[in-house]
Amino acid sequence: MKAISNILIIFLLLSLQGFSQQNRIKIKATLDAKENKLNIQQKITIHNKSDSILSRIYLHNWPNSYRDRKTPLSKRFIEDFRKDLYFSKKKYLGFSDIKNITVNFENSEYNELKNHSDIVEIPLKKPLIPNDSLEIYATYIVKIPNSKFTGYGANKNGFHLRYWYLTPVVYDNGWQLMSNLNLDDLYEHPTDFKIDLNTPKEFVVESNLYQYETKKDSFNNYFLIGKNKTDIILGIYKKNKFKTFKTNLADVHTDVINKEIDYKLTTNILNRELLFLEEYLGKYPHQEIYIDKVTQRKNPIYGLNQLPNFLRPFSDVFKWDVTMFKALTKKYLENTILINKRKDHWFIDGLQNYLMIEYVAKFYPEIKLLGKFSDFWPVKSFNISKLNFNDKYQFVYQFTARKFLDQALTTPADSLSNFNRKIVNKYKAGLGFKYLNEYLEDDVLKKTIKELYLKNRLEIISSQQFYNILSRKTNKDIDWFFGDYINTSKKIDYTIKKISTKQDSLNITIKNKRNITTPFALYGLKKDSIIFKKWFKGIKTSETISIQNKNYDQLVLNYENLYPEHNTFDNWEKLDRKIFNKPLKFSFFKDINDPYYNQFFYQPEFSYNFYNGLILGMKLHNKPLIKRNFEFKIYPAYATKSKTLTGSFNLIFNQYFEKTKIYKIAVGMVGSTLDYAPNLSYKSFIPYIDVIFKRPTLRDASFKSLRAKLLHIDKEIAPNLTKTSQDNYSVFSLSYNFNKSDIIKESRYSFNTEFSKEFSKASLDIRYRSLTTSNTQLDFRIFAGTFLSNHTTSDYFSFGLDRANDYLFELNYFGRSEDSGIFSKQFIIAEGGFKSVLPTRFANQSMLAFNSSVGLWRWVEFYNDVAFLKNKETPVYFAYENGIRLNFIDRIFEIYFPFYSNNGWEISQASYPEKIRFTLSGDFGSIFNFFRRGFL
Template identity: 65%
Template sequence: MKKSYYISFLLFIVTTITFSQQNEIQINATLNSEKNTLQIQQEILYFNNSNTELNSIFLHNWANSFKDRETPLSKRFIEDFRKDLYFANEKDIGYSKIKNISINFNNSIYKELENRPDILEVYLENPLKPKENVRIKITYIVKIPNAKFTGYGKNNNGYHLRYWYITPAIYKSDWQIMSNLNLDDLFEDVTTFDIKITTPSNLTLVSSLKQDLVKKQPSFEYHLYGKNKKDVILNIEKKSNFKNFNTDSHNIVTDVLEDDINDDLTKDILNREIKFLKNFLGDFPLDKVIIDKTTQGKNPVYGLTQLPDFLSPYSDIFKYDLKMFKAISKRYLEQTLLINQRTDYWLIDGLQNYLMLEYVNRFYPEIKLLGKVSNSWFLKRFNISKLNFNEKYPLIYQFTARKFLDQSLTTSADSLSNFNRKIVSKYKSGLGFTYLNGFLGEGILDKSIYNFYQQNKLNITSTKDFQETLSTNTEKDINWFFKDYLHTNKKIDYTIDDVKEEKDSLKVIIKNKRNITAPVAFYGIKNKEIKLKKWLTNIDSTKTIAVAKDEFDQLVLNYENIYPEYNTLDNWYNTEKKFFNKPFKFTLIKDVKAPNYNQLFYQPNVGYNFYDGLILGMKFHNKPLIKRNLEFRIAPAYALKSQMINGSFSILYNQFFEETSIYKISYGIAGNTLQYAPDLSYSSLNPFVDIQFKRKSLRDATSEFITAKLVSIDKEVAPTAIKTDQDSYSVLSLSYNYINPDIIKELRYNFSTEFSKDFSKAAVDFRYRKLTSSDTQLDFRVFAGTFIHNNSEGDYFSFGLDRANDYLFQLNYYGRSEDSGIFSQQFIITEGGFKSVLPTRFANQYMLSLNSSIGLWRWIEFYNDVAFLKNRKEPLFFGYENGIRFNFIHNIFEIYFPLYSNNGWEISQEAYPQKIRFTFTGDLGAIFNFFRRGFF
């Protein structure tokens, strides 16, 4: 078998050398630093290495992806809630202007693809047969964009250029074309480069190719060359911060430096990293590797480099070592394994993160997830402080999987949410290799990685090739990995369902709780040491195994966190007989759940309203950092001003759905008690059901949900007052909500109905916000509400024009009963949405209100509102107003200055400061949701 394998491999090498020829690119370019342009004459010798006759050739022209707001790159930024390219100035945008394209010295017909101006299709006069070549000559000008968009382009120190030249697309069964989406994943073939570039003499050039400098005043001419290269990066700077480190086998050129680490130590670190990589991958066909800050900074070691140095819990050497190892290992893999990372990204990410895991295991096994602060007097009691650095991988995966926000590893990279693309999918890929390594054992995975790399370096390859290499080295079944693990987001979740004692053994029943069948690691633990470890397979429902009695303290699944699992809390069984299988543990604030404890968390709780004053309390809950399906919270508190005991509670169960259009259904009940007026409290009890629908994709930020709740309110009344139906009531509320928080065209609407003994009503709230082509904000809102029946007295349940009565107690009013003073000026846009207080403030029949505003300058807007109010036995009231809106943070911090209304000129009337309204929320959840847009 081995003999035939080596013969096949030799034939493959001979065939590749004989028939596959390398493309060649020659470039003659001149940099104009005043106009920020490159004038380029380029020649491409293109070989048809496929078995298909070609009638046209596709070229990637990513320099043209910055040309306007209609490019895929600009639209991608809008999805990520970035509008800098959409509204960019002419001087900041970039483009590629084609002057001429010829093939074999004859002018050629070409076109940009529709809606994809960064891809060119060049038509051939005669079909290009397999193994033949054509010579393509292109004359064009590249306007270099501002580097603020992607990190590549013009910056304060000069230019950092990547994807700046035109390159042929790869043909593999079909053309592998892709637009620039700021994913840094251009699929290129290795090429022989010969580049001459002329720059002003005040700039220094550093490239990823070999280079020579010919000084020609007043400009420099550089000659760059290299074979088996791709992705040529240029740094053309006024002051170069790059240093060369000649390691034992490679020349590392980098400006990623650490002030506190001298050059000799830096060289030692780089030597160790390269030696480690060579042990795993073998020899590299690279003699020069460039690691620049921009490219490295777009692929950081998350959790390591995000904190400022004075807060960092890690040593400078550890941070620098991991930062450089990740950058070098990724550069090596991307430069030498030709993989379509738009569709097959998991393979590069998996290899790179597996290497990271192994590197930390080898050289930093003692480093904790929280670094040196793990031993601090406050944090050392927390379970998270006991986790090793590498345990962040399953932790972050589980954080996302528990919310059902993970995506399969074969999801196209441009369809991944930013959180999955940048972190979670990479971690799951790396854990997949760890999983295989543990399951296959005996170094089989490491051997397979070595063989795969050596056989496929500098060749176009894919997951299929890796699977074939792995299959030749093991007889174990690995189909579960290349099917369910890669192609679905099914969650691995096994539990020890029951343990039955027999004479001299324990019968352990292991249950598969979900819909994926994968290998399971089973452990027997004695005195916190592993005494037994075995892999169990083919557990599609349950499986019973026997272990010796009285030899283990605990029986555990996935004890070493070898593979990512949906829930690890039910993986433990204590063999000692106790009243509780797991003891209780009280933990301050939040923590990572300790799998061998039943944890209850407690934390200080602070609130405020005008009547209670500062509210101090303690919150007890079962919600660790990673979400649970069943959550409860009880929060007793004491109010310093009212000197009253109050608080709240909630019980919530989340049921997630994988195969339907419903994302989750939340069932719960909540209650609280607070002061609603001086020395008067209220209590509420709200059972509810919330149905949340799935988004079209996780890159789609829209949300759609239906809520049904029964709100029961009981209010205290003054000793001299008589309790009425307005003081004790129940309301059934049904609502449908749609939210699309698009940064250019935001759309929200809500349909709601309410039913009570004395009234029923229906309402619609429609909101639309748009940024015009000149970055002017237009904001429109329509509210329409009508009573179906209304037997209530007074205006307590009426629609409010300038301030809703909030009889459901769901709005965060700090002084809900105030009719004067600063708290009466708090504004929450609901119902009528007026800012001025008009003679008619309520409607007990119907209301129609239109609110609008237009941007004047930055966050200053002019608002204009009109409304129609109808009350029983009264004529229709028409209200109007306008004023200035300071929209600092939309719906979080705003200030309104009324100008003119039914009251006349508001600004000229007495006590004008009391007419000013403000929006302010201290709701941390709302603030977090605003700033996290585009990431989850």
């Protein structure tokens, strides 16, 4: 009976296709599983539905994006600090080998578009006029890439294919050309598909099309068919991986399965999800939805899907429900609302996340952001434990916006930073829909979304249609949303400036602190309950509004976090104002801001050096999880070895800029006291100014900064010694730093000048690292330094060949004064950058050094250094050395074995182990930045 049913469905679809004016694709393909190849004959029928005469046709040829290291996909991976495709073995690569193309049965020229290996251009001998059609026949071979690159391709269990065939480029006010950038956003016309696929007998096929299987003697034949489809996904495995759940609205085929949830409960949850989507959108036009685990895994719920299995703050039902709902919503929208997701992605992202917010609010209003952990001691004492699951959208947006790292919603998807593309912009877009819904009221947004969906499903549209329908359904101003809100990264920020009582009214002065004018919501609270809520039109600068006085305890802006705001710290005002509007509160560890208090945080902190030993202290600071402009840290500590009090403090004010080439200016001062030798301490006090420049784009990993600082150093000296100019001194330093890196090439340089009473100097440090085409690392560094004046009588301020004196106390030495023992072997590349200790170690006039290393195998490198040192009244000293460098983690963990230098063959000399040097960084910030590369 099932076979008969399938035949009837296929017959019905075939008969409907005869009347279709849609594009049509017919594919006859044979899988060569041993060679990982598909042999394809494809017929494409293209209808010109535009008003333009087309003189050429373009085809997306995304299978060819895996061809070599020069494709846009490979270059994109490099930007994301991924080199797996760039250095892949040939057997793992993929390509499309086109043998022949004909247009309307005539052989045609075709060529690969320049700099776009995955787009084919076909000049037409006869232009394609509006409402006419043509037929393209293509014969080609697709070499299936390994799935490790994008999740799609060949794997140990079979094949998971997506974007595996030639697809006509959409013509919509011009050709919408797009290369594969691992964004899963191919823009396609709704198309009628017929696929005739032969596979070896041991394989079964699962897809998002209707299919009928015929078993032959030496192979299996699958006939697949679909109408008004896009994005055909094939799973070809040796056994079925998908389950089918039959709901009242559609059959859900998926391998996103939780074995702890039985079939009946899973079906009930899916039925509820589909009913919810139908309520907000409208009826799904297909009879089935195909949700594969690969696609779902690439669109996770961040903070939920990343948790290891042994941590279970959420129930299995909740975790699977919201995970599946997000995947289901994505497929529901993408299969029916055909929009350019590279240019107009904000609309689909916003709608998907808005539906997610509404779904969780309706069915899981009690779920907290931290799940069951919210009730655990001592987590429940933190403010973050009180956040609901939906509060994460505002929190994550504000976390990024406070650092001015957000981007406009209409920024093309391929120009967004990874963090913004995957998380922040989606959250802001979802909050934008929620903002509109609350502001417009009366279900205006819900009615608009449903009308848009029902009138335009399975049609090419843009977000302009959304605006057109919404503007007809409301008299309220919405230009702020379709203007600054989506087109800029301007930030909403209102505050209550003043409250005065006049008889039975309250006069409230609202100030707009930034350069965007949007509606805002004002709340009156009494005993934490909302007894007043009203929306007000946007205020450009400052305005006083009047409301009835109902003896509120507090007035609050944006109390329910209905819209994303830059700063919510100053949204609260008490009516019974005292000297301090908010009392002080000291909270353990870092937390989110508590709106009821002026909050300070304390947390244990530890560090180590050889002279102080383990340093244990308590850090007091005002830095919540979301950044403030003004920050301070006070760190009193006790050193367990020296048995002394140590510590540090840091004050900083960050001023960010939106319309200049400067990203921020930081003004601050820092001071500390530690031991620099046994029982001898130093004190430092350093006021400074940092100017950090903006990157050309947020996908650009470059960094430019200018720093000016005045260092005051006061060192203790041993008893019976007299203080000299190297024990108490001040140095003014001015430096410029530049760094541009990706996983293949890195270049950086810094220019530094120093001025004091005793000396003045200038230095240049240039570094370049590159990986060759054979994955061999080349590392080069040039250091050039000279004294402009030098009246010192020792080498304390001189340039160091093998170890910088670090008189500014900037390098993280564990034992900075050690001449023997393990800590004397710590190496931090600075100044001369030599690893061997040579007879001449310092230069009091000038130094020129060249450091290089060449990769031999994985993290094993050969280093070679030369230098010229000039001291007063002595000839130039030429230094040289070489050896082996074990570069486990660059500039974080390295080991150096010297071979040959001015000292001769060091490897054959006595006490060779004492000549081995190592790099070990204790800077947790550098370690974190190394591992987060490519995500932010």
